[in-house]
Amino acid sequence: MTNTTWNRHHVISLADFQPEEYDTVLQTAASFQEVLSRRTKRVPALQGQVIANLFFESSTRTRSSFELAAKRLSADTLNFAPGTSSLTKGETILDTAKTYLAMGTDIMVIRHREAGVPLAIANEMDRLQTRVGVFNAGDGQHEHPSQALLDLFTLCTLIDAEKPRLSLLKGKKIAIVGDILHSRVARSNIWSLTASGAEVHLAAPPTLLPKWFADFVTEPIQSTQPSTSNSQLPRKLFLHWSLEPALKDADVVMTLRLQRERMTQHLLPSLREYHQRYGITKERLQLCKPDVKVMHPGPTNRGVEISSDLMDDPQFSLISQQVTSGVAVRMALLYLMSTGKM
């Protein structure tokens, strides 16, 4: 694998990802996807390296995916359990990270309830002139880059399994529906999908999609390769307070998890009303293209943001493929971060 277009130690945000970087991730993930289909699903790429999963916010699903990706690359993994940690003894998060650094950690995978923690740790690792890579596995309401990249990989491999690339989504209409305001998944996906040249349509109640969100992406998509014709393309993002215009002729509908806390925060009247107005059902999909696909980052609330029968219908649902893609895409990112350090 040639990584002429990759020189990141850290994966924190997709805001400044360039088209060539997306393509490097997609192609590397495709080659790991092939490894995962073999009987011996393991490559020695990161043998002897230590990957520490520092999940300050607990998550079994994402941690398992990262852990499996690390094991497939032959790395050693350390799991940090927030409830039983030094944090409860007054240690700062940076000091916890520095402890794992001193133990010999090569890559830190970090999830935290507060936006900005992975970036702060990455900055500290750079300030200390270490070669440690920091991987943002979800920080507050900021970003969740590996989720957006596995979504991208899932969509692109659907079109061309052998050679997934960003440009395959050009001109597609992709609707993102649900609690946009609080969703790090939505934020990361907006960066990657608009970078592909797709039209991204957001749909949510006004409380979960305030007007100022229209300013989310302003700068055009940039490319470091001057020869590329689509450098300096504008990003296409549209906001809707009702579902219909977003679903109309859509190629893809991404639903987002609705957190029950939103009720108690008076942002929504009731789960039932939310489902009636914004829940994705087979009936509603009739507004979309006939071969529309539905995605969800999980875990799902069946019958709230998505109807139960739709979720289980392989004609529409990509949910399983998303989870499967997650292992290959995280392998690709861990591998690239590791080579990007040489």
Added chain:
Amino acid sequence: MTNTTWNRHHVISLADFQPEEYDTVLQTAASFQEVLSRRTKRVPALQGQVIANLFFESSTRTRSSFELAAKRLSADTLNFAPGTSSLTKGETILDTAKTYLAMGTDIMVIRHREAGVPLAIANEMDRLQTRVGVFNAGDGQHEHPSQALLDLFTLCTLIDAEKPRLSLLKGKKIAIVGDILHSRVARSNIWSLTASGAEVHLAAPPTLLPKWFADFVTEPIQSTQPSTSNSQLPRKLFLHWSLEPALKDADVVMTLRLQRERMTQHLLPSLREYHQRYGITKERLQLCKPDVKVMHPGPTNRGVEISSDLMDDPQFSLISQQVTSGVAVRMALLYLMSTGKM
């Protein structure tokens, strides 16, 4: 190893286990027991495969045993921590299982507080036409098949360490004492021990052994091999509300863990009275055969269901051997489930 008599993807219940299947497990476990006595205690049988321990009900002891068995087979393991999982976010158990399926899990080891959950997941895996095996590691008050199989292995290897087989227990008298009603260990053991041709005697207070329990096993032991002479044998199960008739001339006494909640449920007057009437002591063992053995699935309440000195007496207690057998028997079952899928 030839597995001509094994074609199960799942191990959920012993109710329909056939004599030939018991013997396959016993013989396979004996060969793994030999592996465990070597300096390098590892075989490459399940290399590259993923075993997910989905312990929705937490258990360190059983999870460690399964984890070690998986590592001895060179499999990769994923541990699911119920407290920090998507379940608390509203995801259904089937969706959690499907997530682990999509990540590439080959065998799911499932423990759950409710009876039937492993079966429901196994059915879903089959409906989805996957090759995933489901291993019931204890479901509510239903079954705990690996515990009964390790008990069986412990008893059979005591008689013939090289060639353990079901028929070795024919005619033995085995007492199971304690909280039968709530015990998945007792239920699984009743299936395996009556299948061996042993006489199984249950003893407990009436609140923990209701009359209807006599109907527990009705169908005779079946064998798929028509040449076997003991096909269609009746199962021998006896109920007692006092200890003495169960212990009289017994070859083996299995005690069960008494859960303290039983007091608050008004099923028992006090721990002290329970110990006086149903606790197994050296004195009481004088009713049994001179070389009687005592078993307990653990964890024990010393001085409640079993006296402390008896538990520590290697002349009688098989408790350590049971734990040791657990690793070999679980290796055998994971291996067989894996080959049963080819």
Added chain:
Amino acid sequence: MTNTTWNRHHVISLADFQPEEYDTVLQTAASFQEVLSRRTKRVPALQGQVIANLFFESSTRTRSSFELAAKRLSADTLNFAPGTSSLTKGETILDTAKTYLAMGTDIMVIRHREAGVPLAIANEMDRLQTRVGVFNAGDGQHEHPSQALLDLFTLCTLIDAEKPRLSLLKGKKIAIVGDILHSRVARSNIWSLTASGAEVHLAAPPTLLPKWFADFVTEPIQSTQPSTSNSQLPRKLFLHWSLEPALKDADVVMTLRLQRERMTQHLLPSLREYHQRYGITKERLQLCKPDVKVMHPGPTNRGVEISSDLMDDPQFSLISQQVTSGVAVRMALLYLMSTGKM
């Protein structure tokens, strides 16, 4: 590596450690430190062996260090999670240990809130004539031998990285400052540092350093090798209720973690006052030798026992080196315990 001076199955306390044993640990750790600097940071020394981390008192930092050390030695590890264990079901600690013994554990790494638990388990393992080694990873206010040995290694390698040895600290002045009374780290360090021939000065408020503590070490340092000239040396321990005499001309200052519970126990007036009187700052270090080094076992309370700027100053702080040393020293101890059993 020749271990002619090592025949311990267990590492419980440094009270009876002999100079030759310290040197064996230091030299073995130095050779593993070299391994850790290679690209493939793994040796097959403990392949197939099982190391169980029984952390009855939870600790992410120390458990991660032990886990990494075990993985670097190619051992299999089992992690025991106290919250989800059989302990909550009434099992005794010795029974839990015997369960891990029966599963095939080779070394148990034990941390417990109560002093004496690792020793009790070690005694039980010996009484049962097993070859299992017990490693005290911190027991109550008793000892934390691996912490003191990694501190020793850190200091000795600072003087001679290639050939660290106990005698390098002879004549050095080392101050230990803080909550001496409750610190297992201080107790273990007092044994190792006085054994080196260093002068150890303790400084703390009287409530955290009672008069009777002066009797802590009475017996002289012993050596089994009669040829060694420094056998039967007296241990040099001094107590101070103010900071200045301890810091005066010190070569090393060890600060200890102040637990916030000490306030509610009326042992201290306030954190602020504690910092004013006993907190280590750059200003206070002017009392010490110019090249003084500062150590802390972690996790730290920045601005309480140590000032934040001092902690981050690589000119003085050895805190990162301590964590790094921890992996090599624990590898050395696990390896030596394992060979000591043959």
